[in-house]
Amino acid sequence: MLLPRQATALTGTVHADWFAAPGYWLAREVLQRGVAAVCLIAFLGAGRQFRALLGCDGMLPIPRFVARVPFRIAPSIFHLHYSDRFFAAVCWAGAALAGAIVAGADDAVPLWVATLAWLTLWVGYLSIVNVGQRWYGFGWESLLLEAGVLMMLLGNDETAPPLLTLWLLRWLLFRVEFGAGLIKLRGDPCWRDLSCLDYHHETQPMPGPLSWFFHHLPRPLHRVEVAGNHVAQLVVPFGLFFPQPVASIAAAVVIVTQLWLVASGNFAWLNWLTILLAFSAIDRAAFATVLPAPAAPSPTATPGWFAALVIAGAASTVVLSYWPVANMIGRTQKMNASFNALRLVNTYGAFGTVGRVRHEVVIEGTDAARPTPDAVWREYGFRGKPGDPHRMPRQWAPYHLRLDWLMWFAALSPAYAREWFGPLMERLLRGDPATLRLFGHNPFPDAPPRYVRARLYEYRFTSWRELREDRRWWNRELVGEYLPPRTMSGRERA
Structure with a gap:
């Protein structure tokens, strides 16, 4: 008789129907390759821009920062040692490791090596963000770090994607979307009277090549855009937690709305990361309705140490979620905030206020x-x-x-x-x-x-x-x- 969960002391493996989600193998591929690509861009950007911004002779030098801010407040390997050459080495090593993962190297190595690779990326980029000061004070920095930790908990081809990790990814996506929707509804009155997009395309931080054309769309269409945004951010995210095919449909709505934002402006990797997170809710059946879905590899049973790591990550997320939930339901919602020095389980939001000029x-x-x-x-x-x-x-x-x-x-x-x-x-x-x-x-x-x-x-x-x-x-x-x-x-x- 097979039990729902059966541990073998000799092999240290776990067989659990509730733990593994083999139908999300393709979703894991998209997630890990995509997040690694964003990490690659982030490390490349850091390497190319840091000397003037943060270097020894930069506008906000890292040595001056680490001299006054202790490690416990801003954990970073640069507290142990800093030089411009060392910072550059961290950036290029991080870019090389992220590029290797984009190419699929994490599926060609043992599970423990793949897990360690993601941990290395996270430590490297956390070290940069925590000493980045004003230059790194953006919500998508924390979003990338939080997503990177969850990539570490997704495993590789040796094991099926853990269902708990997929739920954690959906919870992260929910906070991104629902938090952004709440901050808009509570913030600028133009979000409530549906007029914000009369101004936003013109006054956003960095307009793109199509922003001029979005700005000149008819005003009734702007009203439809804002109303659609409210639905996509305040209603649709709940569908991520419903059974299939509702979860896949909700994810598809998120992807379409985020692509609309990609076309209308420049928001670094915020929209692309949000799109990637949506794939955590798309199973193989949903993929197959759009594109031919390749056959999944044959994973072995989940190693006990990896199952314990995933369960610990899920338990930690439940505890740390108190602060972002309290922030979202509180009267004075913060738009983007981290509640711990490791930037895990954060709160998100964007454009609570829209400029008119x-x-x-x-x-x-x-x-x-x-x-x-x-x-x-x-x-x-x-x-x-x-x-x-x-x-x-x-x-x-x-x-x-x-x-x-x-x-x-x-x-x-x-x-x-x-x-x-x-x-x-x-x-x-x-x-x-x-x-x-x-x-x-x-x-x-x-x-x-x-x-x-x-x-x-x-x-x-x-x-x-x-x-x-x-x-x-x-x-x-x-x-x-x-x-x-x-x-x-x-x-x-x-």
Whole structure:
């Protein structure tokens, strides 16, 4: 007689009908390859941008941060040792390991090695995020870390996907979607009167190449978009916990709505991770209705140590879920927050408030001897954020342009830029190569400027006629001075 769960002391394996979910083998493949691809992009972005942002000579240097913030507050291997070379090694090693997993290396090694590989990725990226300060203060950093831990609990081809882990992934997706829906409903009145998308496509942090066209959709369609968003985020997530095929249908709705967001803007890897998490609710039968589903490998029984790890992870999640649940049902919901230093079981949300007017900080320099009214000022161009009104918005997501994103916050209030904006301007005056690599256009390729300044502009999308006749995507109007002209002393220049 076979028991629902049978442990064999000799082999240390577990046979349990309730534990394994072989019908989700293909979902696991999509999840692990996809999350590894996002990790690859995250490590590559960190490696390419850190020197100017966080390096020893960066705007917010890591050595200064770890000197004042203890390990227990921000656990990171960089508390043990930091150098720019070591940070770069962590980034490129993380990218290489993530790339190997994308290629399927985790299915070619023993289960314990695959588990250790995911743990290594998580430790590496947690170490970066926890010393990343303002540059890494985004909800999708915690989302990637939380998803990475759950990938470690999904196993590999040696064992069927654990059902508990799939439920944990759905619970994570629920918090992402439902938290975002709640913060909107409780926040800006325009979400309740369905008018937020009259402004959002124009004022979002980094518009994409299609954002201009989304903005010019008819207003009744904007109302339908907002209403559909409320349904997708406040109603549909409950369907993830229903039996099939309801769970797969709910997941498909999440995927479609997230693809709509991918097309309409640049939100780093937030939307792509959300899409990947939705596959935790899609079984083989649902896959087979759309595409031919390959046969699953023949897994062995789950090792006892791995089953214990999954059960411990599930139990820990239940305990840690108290804080995000209390946050969601509380009167003062936080939009994105972690409740522990390991950034596990977080709360999520986005755009509780939508701006009605877009402001942009434009940085300029001049090589004139004095910043007189006759001085010729030339504008620095950013890679992603709006600048030249004739420049079409670019698609960058899922790659994260950290300086460009922080410039959007700087335009909302100088308080967001107090720590790093002055150091940024100083590095432009020095012609710092690492800083200049963050920009799309350097108007002073031969020598740095004598003076730099920053001005605040109001940006608005052009009309159909203006785009057609002038090939201009934006109209902009000067609001005022953001930072007056500054220069360096003779000693600093030398």
